[in-house]
Amino acid sequence: MRRKKEVEEHNIHVRTGDKVVVVSGKDKGKTGNVKKVVTSENKVVVEGVNMVTKAQKPNPMIGLQGGLVKKEAAIDSSKVMLFCQSCQKSTRIKYEMKDNKKVRICRHCGEKLDV
Secondary structure, X not given: OOXXXXXXXXXXXXXXXXXXXXXXXXXXXXXXXXXXXXOOXXXXXXXXXXXXXXXXXXXXXXXXXXXXXXXXXXXXXHHEEEEEOOOOEEEOEEEEXXXXXXXXXXXXXXXXXXX
16 A cells, blocks of 8 residues: 655745745856745746747737747755855855744855845
8 A cells, every 4th residue: 555645745945936046957057046935845836947949828818919939837845055245155044043034144254134
């Protein structure tokens, strides 16, 4: 008897809107903003990274034209690093408690990454 795969929530180090750098794979070195975070699959969607071509059917009800559409696909969150705006480097982050809130801090320059 097979068991159902349980959905496991992951803690991902990036959030929607963060600027990140891809550190491995075909798009290594590219930067972009995180559009979407999928915690159940441990994946993120980054603007302009991991572009795939998808065949789109036309839908006259909503005025959608058919053809080949380029869009971003999700990549594993371990392949991206947060980009620090103040020191202009990709960085790991450390967490500190400030005013009873968990704040992300750059390892290189010590600047707060949460706006």
